[in-house]
Amino acid sequence: MIEPTLNNYVLISAVLFAIGFFGVLLRRNTLMIFMGLELMLVASTLGLVAFSRFNGVPDGNVFVFFILTVAAAEVAVGLAIIVALFRKRGTVQVDELNALKN
Amino acid sequence: MGSLLFNFFALLTVICAVGVVVNKNAVNAAMCFLLSLVGVAGLFVLLDAYLLAFVLLLVYAGAVVALFLFIIMLLDVQSGGKAKLRGITAGAAAISAAVLALGVLTIVRAPQTETALAEVEPVGASLKLYAYQLFTTYLLPVQIMGFLLLIAMLGVIVISKKIEAREDVK
Numbered sequence: 001m002i003e004p005t006l007n008n009y010v011l012i013s014a015v016l017f018a019i020g021f022f023g024v025l026l027r028r029n030t031l032m033i034f035m036g037l038e039l040m041l042v043a044s045t046l047g048l049v050a051f052s053r054f055n056g057v058p059d060g061n062v063f064v065f066f067i068l069t070v071a072a073a074e075v076a077v078g079l080a081i082i083v084a085l086f087r088k089r090g091t092v093q094v095d096e097l098n099a100l101k102n
Numbered sequence: 103m104g105s106l107l108f109n110f111f112a113l114l115t116v117i118c119a120v121g122v123v124v125n126k127n128a129v130n131a132a133m134c135f136l137l138s139l140v141g142v143a144g145l146f147v148l149l150d151a152y153l154l155a156f157v158l159l160l161v162y163a164g165a166v167v168a169l170f171l172f173i174i175m176l177l178d179v180q181s182g183g184k185a186k187l188r189g190i191t192a193g194a195a196a197i198s199a200a201v202l203a204l205g206v207l208t209i210v211r212a213p214q215t216e217t218a219l220a221e222v223e224p225v226g227a228s229l230k231l232y233a234y235q236l237f238t239t240y241l242l243p244v245q246i247m248g249f250l251l252l253i254a255m256l257g258v259i260v261i262s263k264k265i266e267a268r269e270d271v272k
Contacts, residue, residue: 004108004148011209012112012145016119016138018202023123025195031128031170031179035135038166039119042142045158053149056222062235064154068161069247073254075166079173080261086177 009050016043030082030092034075041071108148115141128174136167150224153232 020043023036045064052060086092089099118141121134139162146155225231236244 003104007209007212008108008112009145009149011206012115014206014209015116016142018206019116019119019123026123029128029179031174031177032131035122035131035170038162039122039135039138042139042158042162045154046142046145049146049149049151049154053151053224054222056225058225058231058235059239061151061154061225062232062240064151065157065232065236066240066243066247068157069251072161072165073250075169076258077254077261079169080258083173083176084261092177092179 006050006054009054010047013043013047013050016040016046028093028095030085030094030097033094034078034082038071038075041067104148107144111141111144111148113141114138115145128179129171132167132170132174135170136163139163139167150227152227153229 017040020036020039023039024033027033027036045067048060048063048067052058082092085097089097091097115138118134118138122131122138125131125134139158143155143159146152146158
């Protein structure tokens with residue numbers, strides 16, 4: 001058996017990103033869209049760690065820390081906004097959130 | 103051995119990610135997301151980034167997924183129906199899927215990199231190096247991150263307090 005190469009990791013990262021993006025486009029629920037966004041963030045961290053490991057530089061690993069911090073802050077604010085939206089409108093389906101239309 | 107573990111974790115990650123996207127039940131989707139994160143953490147361990155694997159599980163599985171589950175139960179979300187497919191949407195989806203498949207094929211077909219994991223020193227394995235980097239090269243981003251977290255915390259408090267205060271006034 002051969003060891004996995006950088007290409008394998010980048011492929012997994014790209015596939016994960018694509019699945020997350022697919023989720024953002026496909027789902028009609030704001031929470032599910034948000035989960036797809038998180039999936040995309042995780043995919044990008046996997047790519048960073050793989051590149052960092054195969055090139056022997058630590059910078060990619062350090063960037064992952066910042067990405068995790070931003071993701072945590074984003075989740076807190078985003079979920080607070082969703083809860084506020086639900087209180088105001090009584091729904092989190094994107095089809096029904098069209099107050100800015102017309 | 104490494105290849106076997108890589109295949110296992112990669113399959114776990116991708117299958118559970120698909121489960122997140124296609125699952126009708128929001129709670130099941132969150133659980134799939136959790137399993138997918140475990141797979142990514144396993145891949146991190148295979149890449150010798152032990153600390154990052156630990157932090158990923160701590161932050162994502164411990165905080166983010168728990169928060170998601172709280173909100174799902176709080177809002178009692180119904181499963182969103184399928185979107186109606188219109189002509190222009192279908193066309194755009196077909197084109198973007200083709201471009202995406204092209205990109206993935208390019209990655210698969212690209213000449214394999216010669217470097218094996220054993221040749222490169224695992225820089226992510228030592229805790230000391232993270233600390234050195236964070237307190238020298240990346241000192242300013244660390245400060246900015248601290249500020250960002252403070253702003254996010256204040257923002258969340260303001261967002262969740264405001265409406266209640268208004269209702270009190272009414």
